[in-house]
Amino acid sequence: MTETVLITGCSSGIGRETAHCFLEDGWEVYATARNPADIQSLGDAGANVATLDVTDEDDAERVVERIVDEEGRIDCLVNNAGYAQLGPVEDVTTESVESQFEVNVFGPHRLLREVLPHMRDRRTGTVVNVSSVSGRLATPGMGVYNGSKFAMEGISDALRPEVSEYGIDVVLVEPGPVDTAFAERASDEVEGLERSDAYETLYSVLDDTEAVGGGGPGAVAPRRVAETILDAANLTDPAARYPVGQVAKxxxxxxxxxAKLRDKFYRLALSLVAKNPLGD
Ligand SMILES: NC(=O)c1ccc[n+]([C@@H]2O[C@H](COP(=O)([O-])OP(=O)(O)OC[C@H]3O[C@@H](n4cnc5c(N)ncnc54)[C@H](OP(=O)(O)O)[C@@H]3O)[C@@H](O)[C@H]2O)c1
Structure with a gap:
């Protein structure tokens, strides 16, 4: 029987490419997004489309029930939806930290709780959590995003041995910069901050879209990440984590x-930027 995958955040970037990759590989694809109009083209390409805001418990429940009704199985869950709340830690409001964790941490957890009982019943399945190099290494200006991806990494590392006896694999995919809409969204979040006057140099880095990921030097195409996700889903014994791209590695x-040496390096890098501002 055809294998079935549920993917979150398919309106653009990695999620959209992942949906295409699984379709090309013959999977039954459930591509989801907050706004169904954004994934109509995936529907035209053969995917089943559904509305899913990962912060909405009812959405998660409804979509998983639909897949189980229609297909009787969910072989792979790809927790891809996410964004980066950048900014100096002090300048990000607690409300914005909550929003970041709602999407990047509680969303994937919500979906896990819906999907795992079905995978356990069938004693098979793969959960792919799209983390980031930022889930392994924290950098100034990215603390809140780092926190959310570190949380995803911790939950995944604990979950993996918990569910292995049920034949379920848990995989972390950890890209460096990827050429998607991610950097623009991150820049919007930085623009929305109420800036203290304490972190001018850091802001000069954050205000440079290329420096925060996306199409900057070393960025990989979203297809590369999508292929890694598909490979992990197809393997009988995938690795725990897959860094993607040279920058990540x-x-x-x-x-x-x-840590102290790393701090010194970051301080030195920021002082060099202060002397020679980016773009000059
Ligand atoms: N691009 C990079 O440099 C990079 C590097 C490492 C890791 N990542 C990770 O890769 C994943 C995908 O990012 P991307 O690069 O493909 O960026 P993207 O093009 O901005 O795509 C992000 C996706 O997440 C969706 N999303 C955001 N909030 C959502 C919510 N509440 N419910 C459902 N979907 C939501 C967006 O949907 P809307 O269109 O509705 O907002 C969009 O489809 C993220 O988890 C990100 O952290 C990206």
């Missing part, structure tokens, strides 16, 4: 640098 090495 090199940046991950930063985890092995002692």
């Amino acid at each position: 090199v940046a991950m090495l930063g985890r092995f640098v002692p």
Whole structure:
């Protein structure tokens, strides 16, 4: 029988490409987004489309029930929907931190709780959580986003041995910069901050869209991430985590640098930016 995948955040970027990759590989695809008009083209390409805001419990329940009714199985859940709340930690309101965790952490958890009982019944399945290099290495100006992806990593690492006896795999996909709408959305979030006058240099970095990811140097195409997700779903024994792109692989090495030394490096980098502002 055809395998079935549920993907969140298919309106653009990695989610959209992932839906295409699974379709091309012959999967039954349930592509979801907050606004169904954004995924009409995926419907035309052969996907089942559904409205799903990951912050909405009823949406998550309704979509999973529909898939189980129609297909009798969910073989793979791709928790992809997410965005980056950037900004100096002090300048991000608690409300914005809550919104960040609602989408990036509670959303995936909500879907997990709906999907896992069905995977356990059938004693098979793969959960792919789209994390980030930012889930492994924290950087100034990204603390709140780092926090959300670190949380996703921690939950995934605990979940993996919990569900392995039921034949369920849990995989983290960890891209570096990817050429999607992600950086523009992140810039909008930075623009919306009430800026203290304490972090001017950091803001000069954050105001440069290329420096916060997206189409900057070293960025990979979303297709590359989508193919990694598909490969993980197709493997019988996937790895726990898959960094994607050279930037991710090199940046991950930063985890092995002692924290105090890493702090010094960040302070030095920021002082160099202060002397030679980006774009000059
Ligand atoms: N691009 C990068 O540099 C990069 C690097 C590492 C990791 N990632 C991760 O990759 C994932 C996908 O990002 P992307 O690069 O493809 O960015 P993107 O093009 O901005 O796509 C993000 C997707 O998440 C959706 N989304 C946001 N809030 C949602 C909600 N409440 N409910 C449902 N969907 C929601 C967006 O839908 P709307 O159109 O409705 O907003 C959009 O479909 C994210 O988890 C991100 O953290 C991205």
